[in-house]
Amino acid sequence: MEEQEKQPEQTDVLASTQKIIKKALDKLGYPDEMYELMKEPIRMLTVRIPVRMDDGSTRIFTGFRAQHNDAVGPTKGGVRFHPNVTEKEVKALSIWMSLKAGIVDLPYGGGKGGIICDPREMSFRELERVSRGYVRAISQIVGPTKDIPAPDIFTNSQIMAWMLDEYSRIREFDSPGFITGKPLVLGGSHGRESATAKGVTICIREAAKKKGIEIDGARVVIQGFGNAGSFLAKFMYDAGAIVIGISDAYGALHDPEGLDIDYLLDRRDSFGTVTKLFKKTISNEELLELDCDILVPAAIENQITEKNAHEIKASIVVEAANGPTTMEATRILTERDVLLVPDVLASAGGVTVSYFEWVQNNQGYYWTVEEVEGKLEAVMVDSFDNIYKLSRTRKVDMRLAAYMIGVRKMAEASRFRGWV
Ligand code: GLU
Numbered sequence: 519m520e521e522q523e524k525q526p527e528q529t530d531v532l533a534s535t536q537k538i539i540k541k542a543l544d545k546l547g548y549p550d551e552m553y554e555l556m557k558e559p560i561r562m563l564t565v566r567i568p569v570r571m572d573d574g575s576t577r578i579f580t581g582f583r584a585q586h587n588d589a590v591g592p593t594k595g596g597v598r599f600h601p602n603v604t605e606k607e608v609k610a611l612s613i614w615m616s617l618k619a620g621i622v623d624l625p626y627g628g629g630k631g632g633i634i635c636d637p638r639e640m641s642f643r644e645l646e647r648v649s650r651g652y653v654r655a656i657s658q659i660v661g662p663t664k665d666i667p668a669p670d671i672f673t674n675s676q677i678m679a680w681m682l683d684e685y686s687r688i689r690e691f692d693s694p695g696f697i698t699g700k701p702l703v704l705g706g707s708h709g710r711e712s713a714t715a716k717g718v719t720i721c722i723r724e725a726a727k728k729k730g731i732e733i734d735g736a737r738v739v740i741q742g743f744g745n746a747g748s749f750l751a752k753f754m755y756d757a758g759a760i761v762i763g764i765s766d767a768y769g770a771l772h773d774p775e776g777l778d779i780d781y782l783l784d785r786r787d788s789f790g791t792v793t794k795l796f797k798k799t800i801s802n803e804e805l806l807e808l809d810c811d812i813l814v815p816a817a818i819e820n821q822i823t824e825k826n827a828h829e830i831k832a833s834i835v836v837e838a839a840n841g842p843t844t845m846e847a848t849r850i851l852t853e854r855d856v857l858l859v860p861d862v863l864a865s866a867g868g869v870t871v872s873y874f875e876w877v878q879n880n881q882g883y884y885w886t887v888e889e890v891e892g893k894l895e896a897v898m899v900d901s902f903d904n905i906y907k908l909s910r911t912r913k914v915d916m917r918l919a920a921y922m923i924g925v926r927k928m929a930e931a932s933r934f935r936g937w938v
Contacts, residue, residue: 528820528823528824528844528845528846529819529820529823529844530606531606531607531610531611531819531820531841532606532607532609532610532613534844534845535610535613535614535841536557536613537845538845538917538918538921539553539556539557539613539921539925540553540557541918541921542918542921542922542924542925543556543925543929545912545914545918545922546922546925546926546929548929548938549938551938552929552932552933552938555587555932555937555938556586556587556613556616556925556928556929558609559584559585559586559587559609559612559613560585560586560587560588561584561585561659562582562583562584562585562605562608562609563582563583563584563656563659564580564581564582564605565580565581565582565583565652565655565656566578566579566580566581566655567579567580567581567633567648567651567652567655568651569644569647569648569651570647571644572641572643572644579633579634579635579648579651580633580634581631581632581633581634581652581655581656582603582605582608582631582632582633583597583608583629583630583631583656583659583660583665584608584609584611584612584629584630584631585612585627585628585629585659585665586609586612586613586615586616586627586628586629586630587616587627587628587928587932588627588665589627589928589931589932589934589935589937590619590620590625590626590627590927590928590931591624591625591626591627592626592627592661592662592663592664592665592666593612593615593616593626593627593628593629593664593665593666594615594619594624594626594627594628594629594665594666594668594698594869594872594873594876595611595612595615595628595629595630595631595667595668595670595869596611596615596630596631596667596668596669596670596671596673596699596868597630597631597632597633597652597667597668597669597670597673597677597681598611598630598631598632598633598670598671598672598673599632599633599635599636599637599645599648599671599672599673599677600632600634600635600636600671600672601634601635601636602634602818603632603633603634604634607632607819608630608631608632609630610841611630611632611670611840611841612628612629612630613628614628614630614840614841614861614862615627615628615629615630615869616628616924616925616928617862617920617921617924617925618862618863618865618866618869618924619869619924619928620923620924620925620926620927620928621862621863621866621901621904621905621920621923621924622866622869622870622897622898622901623897623901623927624869624870624873625873626666626869626873627928629665629666629667630670631652631656631667631670632670633648633652635648637672637673637789638672638789638791645677646680649677649680649681649684650680650681650683650684652681653681653684653685653688654684654688657685657688660685660696661685661689661693661696662693662695662696662876662879662880666695666696666697666698666872666876667681667696667697667698668697668698668699668868668869668872669699669745671744671818672744672789673699674699674745674788675699675700675701675706675711676701678697678698678699678700678701678704678706679700679701679704681696681697682694682696682697682700682704685697694879695876695879695880698710698872698873698875698876699711699872699875700875705875705878705879706875707871707872707874707875707878707884707885707890708884708885708886708887708890709871709874709887709890709891709894710868710871710872710874710875710890711745711749712749712753713867713868713870713871713872713890713894714745714746714749714838714865714867714868715745715746715747715748715749715750715752715753715838715867716749716753716867716871716891716894716898717864717865717866717867717868717870717894717898718746718750718814718816718836718838718864718865718867719750719753719754719757720867720894720895720898720899720902721836721859721863721864721898721902722754722812722814722834722836722859724898724899724902724903724906725812725834725836725857725859725902726812726834728857728906729833729834729857731811731812731833731834733754733757733758733759734757734758734759735758735759735760736759736760736811736812737759737760737762737809737810737811737812738754738759738760738761738762738810738811738812738813738814739761739762739763739764739805739806739808739810739812739813739814739832740754740761740763740764740765740814740816740838741764741765741770741802741805741806741813741814741815741816741817741821741839741842742765742766742790742815742816742817742818742838742839743764743765743766743782743786743790743791743792744789744790744816744817745790746816746838746839746865746868747764747790747814747816747817747838748783748786748790750814750816750838751764751779751782751783752779752780752783754779755779755780759812760775760776761776761777761779762774762775762776762777762808762810763777763800763805763808763810764777764779764782764792765793765802765805765817766786766789766790766791766792766793766794767790767791767817768791768793768794768799769793769794769799769800769801769802770793770799770800770801770802770804770805771792771793771796771799771800772800772804772805772808802817802821803826806821806822806826806829806830807826807829807830807831808831809831810831810832811832811833811834812832812833812834812835812836813830813831813832813834813835813836814835814836814837814838815835815837815838815839815842815843816838816839817839817842818839818842819839819840819841819842820841820842820844821839821842821843822835822842822843822844822847822851823843823844823846823847824844824846824847824850826847827843827846827847827850827851827854828850828854830851830854830856832856833855833856833857834856834857834859835851835856835857835858835859836859836864837858837859837860837861837864837865838861838864838865839861839865840861840865841861842861843858843860848860848915848917849915852915852916857916858915858916858917859902859916860905860916860917860920862917862920862921862924863901863902863905863916863920866898866901867894867898870894870897870898871890871894874890874893874894901923904923905919905920905923906919908922908923
């Protein structure tokens with residue numbers, strides 16, 4: 519906690535999100551009470567999870583589940599496993615999920631979970647035990663009509679499967695709609711694994727049209743080689759773009775002629791690590807400043823800040839990660855006429871297909887990959903257009919426009935319910 523309180527405001531993701539929410543609600547003409555309701559999650563659970571480790575010792579892990587606002591419907595959002603997870607971060611992430619749901623018009627509010635742990639240093643069985651322990655600890659506040667978890671950083675379909683199994687055992691009935699991002703055989707949806715990257719790809723294409731840039735031949739830099747970054751590199755590469763830089767948590771690779779993405783995908787491990795195999799690497803900081811047309815931060819928070827925003831060469835920045843750009847950096851990039859597609863729009867493809875998965879689970883009838891991708895395409899194009907237009911007509915940056923659209927439905931629903 520002390521650590522969190524010392525955090526400078528610039529990189530305090532919760533404080534900056536609250537500021538933008540306030541601005542968005544002011545622009546839309548809502549009273550202060552609405553901001554008071556929305557500045558924090560309505561529910562925040564902290565749990566301690568005892569886990570028997572493979573060596574016989576017991577470790578107690580701390581986990582969180584935040585539910586931001588359930589006026590529109592059940593809350594929804596991923597669970598991340600990461601050593602840097604904090605309560606504040608999970609709160610901010612739950613608010614961002616509410617905004618994403620508002621932007622792509624899903625019948626959900628936002629939720630988010632996290633466990634402070636490092637899965638890179640844990641065995642398969644230890645991961646299973648922590649996943650099951652987490653579900654036991656939060657089982658009372660989650661469920662297919664309450665709060666629906668999903669994957670996030672360092673969690674995947676196997677972890678969703680364990681969590682589903684634990685939940686079904688506790689409830690004593692099969693409940694595939696409890697969680698999304700499941701393996702196909704357990705009620706997962708076609709297209710879910712690549713959905714975030716598909717959504718980002720659509721945003722890149724739409725942004726490129728606005729800037730008069732051809733994707734074929736465009737130079738792209740992607741920070742992060744996890745779920746979003748790796749699929750995105752492949753989609754860009756296949757579309758004829760030249761991916762000149764990629765990175766993971768340990769460093770970055772750069773080749774002005776274009777990297778061999780198929781080879782890198784083949785060599786990456788399940789945590790998205792690949793740079794350790796190479797002698798000649800550059801730093802993540804250097805990667806962000808490379809000369810390119812399109813930059814995609816697809817890793818973690820606070821990567822583009824007031825320190826490096828002036829050095830960004832790309833004319834389009836599309837945020838596949840949650841919270842990669844600070845408020846001050848957003849201002850600098852917008853002033854420099856860089857087209858910034860904010861996280862709450864760009865990364866909303868994941869939760870959109872999660873919603874499709876939940877709908878398929880509820881109806882017990884499953885769609886083809888073409889159906890899923892066709893619906894995702896329509897949703898993303900519409901959402902991009904709405905935000906782009908609003909940012910032009912109201913003369914606000916893309917992030918504020920996205921927040922204005924993102925909070926609107928939730929604010930209306932809270933009002934109809936008589937909360938504010
Ligand atoms: N964790 C992803 C996100 O941040 C997906 C959430 C979901 O599918 O519910 O958007």
